[in-house]
Amino acid sequence: MNILVVGKYGQLASCLRDVVKQEKNTDTGINWHFLPSMQLNIAERKSVQQTFARINPQLVINTAAYTQVDKAEEEQDKAIAVNQLGCKYLAIACANLNIPMIHISTDYVFSGDAQTPYTPGEKTAPGCTYGLSKFLGEQEVMTYLNKFVIIRTAWVFSEYGKNFVRTMLKLAREKQQFGVVNDQVGNPTYAGDLARGIYQIAVAIKGGEKQWGIYHYNGASSVSWYQFAREIVDMAKDKAVIPLLPKIAPLTTLQYPTPAKRPAYSSMCNEKIMRKWRVVPSDWKKGLAKVIENEQQQF
Numbered sequence: 001m002n003i004l005v006v007g008k009y010g011q012l013a014s015c016l017r018d019v020v021k022q023e024k025n026t027d028t029g030i031n032w033h034f035l036p037s038m039q040l041n042i043a044e045r046k047s048v049q050q051t052f053a054r055i056n057p058q059l060v061i062n063t064a065a066y067t068q069v070d071k072a073e074e075e076q077d078k079a080i081a082v083n084q085l086g087c088k089y090l091a092i093a094c095a096n097l098n099i100p101m102i103h104i105s106t107d108y109v110f111s112g113d114a115q116t117p118y119t120p121g122e123k124t125a126p127g128c129t130y131g132l133s134k135f136l137g138e139q140e141v142m143t144y145l146n147k148f149v150i151i152r153t154a155w156v157f158s159e160y161g162k163n164f165v166r167t168m169l170k171l172a173r174e175k176q177q178f179g180v181v182n183d184q185v186g187n188p189t190y191a192g193d194l195a196r197g198i199y200q201i202a203v204a205i206k207g208g209e210k211q212w213g214i215y216h217y218n219g220a221s222s223v224s225w226y227q228f229a230r231e232i233v234d235m236a237k238d239k240a241v242i243p244l245l246p247k248i249a250p251l252t253t254l255q256y257p258t259p260a261k262r263p264a265y266s267s268m269c270n271e272k273i274m275r276k277w278r279v280v281p282s283d284w285k286k287g288l289a290k291v292i293e294n295e296q297q298q299f
């Protein structure tokens with residue numbers, strides 16, 4: 001089976017490459033094809049068509065996205081081109097071959113008005129351009145495909161790329177004090193855990209499982225961004241990854257204005273993905289320890 005993974009150098013795809021490497025001695029009969037944006041630009045229909053003709057995939061995993069949440073407010077066209085049109089071109093190409101697609105979406109498709117974890121069937125109402133573009137991408141996938149697994153995840157961090165954990169570590173090295181919002185709550189997700197879940201689902205699809213639909217996958221427990229920042233710096237100080245413990249002020253969203261509106265509450269329920277695909281929720285504290293350990297080796 002040829003599996004095409006779109007977005008090779010993103011943090012999630014980098015973690016998926018690690019999982020594939022770790023499993024290289026397991027005979028799954030899968031040929032993995034990770035393609036970077038220079039080789040496959042999903043915003044261009046031709047690029048998608050040519051790649052599909054060359055690789056002849058039997059499954060596509062789309063990890064590519066425009067992920068700059070604030071910048072999307074001024075670059076709406078770019079966000080739409082990748083997150084909506086890119087999905088559309090991939091979905092059409094998959095439909096032509098009658099193959100399934102695993103697509104990654106976000107908690108930012110929700111308004112954030114809920115008080116209990118969002119289930120996959122709950123009403124979406126994105127409050128920012130990034131969230132809207134991801135919502136429209138989901139719609140394209142569902143319009144063109146019957147065989148799809150959409151995984152909404154949240155607050156993804158890893159050893160790779162740009163993410164909140166690495167931003168906090170950088171801030172902690174540069175500043176003795178800074179503020180972080182304490183009234184936006186969600187569930188952090190270690191990309192390594194999500195990558196393992198995606199790998200497991202891909203192998204199950206190859207084995208004939210067909211549990212198509214929308215799924216939620218995020219950390220097992222919720223925190224505010226402020227609480228998450230505290231966990232990060234406390235662990236980093238403990239492991240001597242940062243020299244001093246910075247003073248972090250808990251802020252309200254009003255005190256930390258941003259171009260994009262984020263959900264106040266975006267915790268998502270993992271029950272369906274556990275039940276249907278036997279994927280366990282992200283243990284984000286363990287994941288955080290791995291990222292901090294990795295930083296320890298760098299410094």
Ligand SMILES: NC(=O)C1=CN([C@@H]2O[C@H](COP(=O)(O)OP(=O)(O)OC[C@H]3O[C@@H](n4cnc5c(N)ncnc54)[C@H](OP(=O)(O)O)[C@@H]3O)[C@@H](O)[C@H]2O)C=CC1
Nearest residue numbers: 007009010011012037041042064065067106153154155156
């Ligand atoms: N990061 C997070 O906190 C969260 C992410 N998600 C979703 O998870 C998925 C993975 O995110 P993550 O790994 O963090 O994202 P990253 O920003 O780390 O990686 C995104 C990747 O997409 C690629 N890409 C962008 N535009 C195109 C294009 N036109 N054609 C092909 N590839 C393109 C980028 O390549 P290049 O750099 O070369 O442009 C990059 O490698 C995304 O769908 C995202 O929306 C969901 C919830 C939280």
Ligand SMILES: Cc1cn([C@H]2C[C@H](O)[C@@H](COP(=O)(O)OP(=O)(O)O[C@H]3O[C@@H](C)C(=O)[C@@H](O)[C@H]3O)O2)c(=O)[nH]c1=O
Nearest residue numbers: 067069106107154155156164167179180181225256262
């Ligand atoms: C850097 C920083 C951010 N913040 C706030 C801003 C924002 O409300 C919150 C998170 O900041 P960030 O901009 O780093 O995170 P953000 O880019 O909003 O993260 C999101 O990325 C996309 C791709 C997703 O899909 C989401 O699930 C989510 O992970 O923390 C502070 O309060 N203080 C700070 O110093």
